[in-house]
Structure formats: structure tokens, C-alpha cells
Amino acid sequence: MKAFDQPMNLSISLTRLPKHLFAALTSTLLMLATVAPAQASSDYPDDDELDDDYAEIYDYLPPVDIRPVDDFAALGKLASETSSIILLEMTATHCEYCRLLEEEVLKPMLRSGDYDNKVLIRQLKIDSNLNIKDFDGSTTTPAELSSHYRIAVTPTLLILNEHGHELTRRIIGVQSLDFYAGIVDEALNKGLVTKGKELLISQ
Secondary structure, three states, X not given: OHHHOOOOOHHHHHHOOOHHHHHHHHHHHHHHHXXXXXXXXXXXXXXXXXXXXXXXXXXXXXXXXXXXXOEHHHHHHHHXXXXXXXXXXXXXXXXXXXHHXXXXXXXHHHHHOOOOOOEEEEEEEOOOOOOEEOOOOOEEOHHHHHHHOOOOOOOEEEEEOOOOOEOOOOEEOOOOOOOHXXXXXXXXXXXXXXXXXXXXXXX
């Protein structure tokens, strides 16, 4: 055990080796230095593996879908008939933060049932090429509607009335999920005041 009481001074020990052993040891160390990082990078999961792991986390939950919108006139009519407000997620095809928001906040909202008959939760992919109907029934595109609402970042959550007017300050991006659901509920409650409703959610 005494041999390990003091750390070995590697620089001194190496200089005492015969030249041919020193050269061989140096070559070996250099080879390990180049091989080890390559092996470590190959062990790191690629994007597909991460996607698979991410999906497995939610496989056990009841499946729910955030409905896409292609007819805002019909959505506005439904909101009017049910005295509801609209929570619209402005998303994009390759937006990972949108997916995170959906799985951690929006889908749990749908599963809870707390927002039924109060909030219509929908989404619009702003990079879609499909024609859609605006709140006034006119034909438009997701890009044009995104420009109308001045969307610069996805995800962005808009809280709208049946005419497509914003009721509260929009929620832009995802910086932290710690208090995100509470921020959404607070914004929704401000919008629901216009309908004489409120969210009754135990904290």
C-alpha cells in the first residue's frame, strides 16, 4: 500500500525509460488519444435514437392529438357556440421546442379535461403549403396568417376570441418548462373573463 501513498511523477519516470521504450510508449499514447474520442462519439446516441427514447416516455399515456386547423371560420363559429376561447399553437414541421411544449404542456392539458367547453386547443403549421380559411371565410395560407399575426418564433401561443382577435399577451418560445403551464393558465384565465368563465384547477 505504501507504493500508492505518493502520486508518481510521470514526467520524471518517462525520462528515465530507454529511448526505444519511450518512443513506443509515446506512440501508444498518441494512438489512444485519437481512437478514444472516436469511440466515445460513436457511443453517443444519434438523433433517431433520441427520438425513439423520447417517444417511449409517452407511450404509456393515453393518446391525444392537438388538432390542426384548416378552417378558422368554422373554429370561430364553434368558439362562439360554446362560449370558448381559442388557444392556438403556431408551430413548424422541424420545431423540436414545439414538440417538447406539446408533450409536456399542451397534451396534458387535453388529457386533464379541465379545459373542456372553455378552451379550444388547436395548432397551425406555419410552413404548410395547404390553403386554409381565415376567420372571415376568405382563403389564405399559413404563411400569410403567420405574417398577419407577426409570428417570428415557433412555438408561439396565441389566445384568441371567435373573431381571431388576441385576448391576452402571447406566449413566445420555450425558455423553461418549470412554470410554463402556470403562465398558460394565467393567460387563459384572463381571456376567459371575457366569456364569464374561469379555470378551476387545483395547484
